[in-house]
Amino acid sequence: xxxxxxxxxxxxxxxxxxxxxxxxxxxxxxxxxxxxxxxxxxxxxxxxxxxxxxxxxxxxxxxxxxxxxxxxxxxxxxxxxxxxxxxxxxxxxxxxxxxxxxxxxxxxxxx
Amino acid sequence: xxxxxxxxxxxxxxxxxxxxxxxxxxxxxxxxxxxxxxxxxxxxxxxxxxxxxxxxxxxxxxxxxxxxxxxxxxxxxxxxxxxxxxxxxxxxxxxxxxxxxxxxxxxxxxxxxxxxxxxxxxxxxxxxxxxxxxxxxxxxxxxxxxxxxxxxxxxxxxxxxxxxxxxxxxxxxxxxxxxxxxxxxxxxxxxxxxxxxxxxxxxxxxxxxxxxxxxxxxxxxxxxxxxxxxxxxxxxxxxxxxxxxxxxxxxxxxxxxxxxxxxxxxxxxxxxxxxxxxxxxxxxxxxxxxxxxxxxxxxxxxxxxxxxxxxxxxxxxxxxxxxxxxxxxxxxxxxxxxxxxxxxxxxx
Numbered sequence: 001x002x003x004x005x006x007x008x009x010x011x012x013x014x015x016x017x018x019x020x021x022x023x024x025x026x027x028x029x030x031x032x033x034x035x036x037x038x039x040x041x042x043x044x045x046x047x048x049x050x051x052x053x054x055x056x057x058x059x060x061x062x063x064x065x066x067x068x069x070x071x072x073x074x075x076x077x078x079x080x081x082x083x084x085x086x087x088x089x090x091x092x093x094x095x096x097x098x099x100x101x102x103x104x105x106x107x108x109x110x111x
Numbered sequence: 112x113x114x115x116x117x118x119x120x121x122x123x124x125x126x127x128x129x130x131x132x133x134x135x136x137x138x139x140x141x142x143x144x145x146x147x148x149x150x151x152x153x154x155x156x157x158x159x160x161x162x163x164x165x166x167x168x169x170x171x172x173x174x175x176x177x178x179x180x181x182x183x184x185x186x187x188x189x190x191x192x193x194x195x196x197x198x199x200x201x202x203x204x205x206x207x208x209x210x211x212x213x214x215x216x217x218x219x220x221x222x223x224x225x226x227x228x229x230x231x232x233x234x235x236x237x238x239x240x241x242x243x244x245x246x247x248x249x250x251x252x253x254x255x256x257x258x259x260x261x262x263x264x265x266x267x268x269x270x271x272x273x274x275x276x277x278x279x280x281x282x283x284x285x286x287x288x289x290x291x292x293x294x295x296x297x298x299x300x301x302x303x304x305x306x307x308x309x310x311x312x313x314x315x316x317x318x319x320x321x322x323x324x325x326x327x328x329x330x331x332x333x334x335x336x337x338x339x340x341x342x343x344x345x346x347x348x349x350x351x352x353x354x355x356x357x358x359x360x361x362x363x364x365x366x367x368x369x370x371x372x373x374x375x376x377x378x379x380x381x382x383x384x385x386x387x388x389x390x391x392x393x394x395x396x397x398x399x400x401x402x403x404x405x406x407x408x409x410x411x412x413x414x415x416x417x418x419x420x421x422x423x424x425x426x427x428x429x430x431x432x433x434x435x436x437x438x439x440x441x442x443x444x445x446x447x448x449x450x451x452x453x454x455x456x457x458x459x
Binding site: 049 | 147149155156157159178179181182201202203204206436439440443444449450451453
């Protein structure tokens with residue numbers, strides 16, 4: 001775990017906090033809000049706010065791998081990153097690692 | 112007068128003036144600036160912005176919409192009045208300006224008809240005619256009450272100097288106490304029209320409207336618009352009207368008459384959640400379909416049928432927040448309706 005922190009990974013939550021279908025918003029030390037999503041046995045990390053009008057995506061719905069913003073229904077497949085429905089902008093994603101029952105995020109968007 | 116500068120995430124800036132005590136969102140919308148918003152009354156959180164310079168007065172620190180203000184310096188524009196010149200930044204982009212443009216105007220509000228113990232029709236006589244689209248709403252400021260309320264127009268009478276509203280008495284509600292318990296005319300101030308859940312007959316599409324309780328107001332405005340020049344030849348439109356029980360029912364006569372006038376191009380299903388419809392009620396409204404259940408569940412087979420029609424419909428949802436959320440979830444995730452086909456305004 002220490003190695004990961006030294007490599008710029010930020011501890012986000014315990015792995016047991018996220019099951020498939022769950023959403024958990026965390027704030028990174030740099031002030032970014034990241035939404036952790038339980039999808040098909042994995043944890044996926046995306047930006048906490050919709051790229052459209054900045055709505056908190058934690059208030060949206062996650063069905064399978066499809067995340068839907070609650071306001072204008074922009075949708076993304078968070079596994080593939082594909083934009084769905086009326087979405088016009090991609091979702092920012094963060095790298096995730098799991099170690100010793102903890103979830104870590106690298107606090108720099110990867111896409 | 113205070114000068115307001117708002118910069119969006121693309122770096123575009125817009126300037127407008129805001130009188131002392133006027134909410135920055137309202138000043139901006141009246142100036143034709145496309146500030147992001149939904150309800151305009153502190154509920155939805157869509158109008159958040161970061162205060163960069165200057166001072167604001169926070170008019171409702173406990174507004175429900177403040178849950179979206181998670182970063183230092185973020186405020187709701189609808190609950191902020193400028194104390195001096197102010198600059199703000201948006202993490203969102205500017206929206207297109209409102210069409211029709213919204214105006215600030217005075218009116219006089221009177222009780223028109225009591226429908227049940229806690230639901231009534233009110234008429235507001237305006238100082239001048241107002242242009243609006245079917246499905247839009249008005250922000251109505253009441254005497255001695257801080258902040259306006261968002262009320263949907265129940266009729267479609269653009270160009271007339273009046274608006275009709277369907278209001279429900281909210282237990283303990285400050286606006287209810289003023290509106291329902293006052294027999295005199297009330298002087299009100301309106302900012303209108305607002306709202307994106309608009310029915311446009313030029314699209315040539317039928318509609319499926321799911322309405323709970325007083326959410327039927329906007330649907331009746333849409334129906335009035337449809338009756339004027341609507342989807343007579345593009346398939347059947349549907350309204351599913353969710354109510355608690357037959358004793359709380361209202362406006363059934365109006366809906367029954369509309370079905371008759373629309374000559375087969377409108378179906379109205381009344382869904383009582385807590386009790387079946389008595390035979391006498393059904394006989395008195397022979398053009399309506401009565402059933403028992405939750406509106407979004409009753410709507411499911413109607414939506415399935417409409418989806419596969421020749422012309423895909425527009426879906427409208429209106430009503431109490433919990434009912435709206437349940438309906439939206441059902442449409443999107445169970446019935447697989449395309450998000451771009453759903454229209455609603457988030458307030459309540």
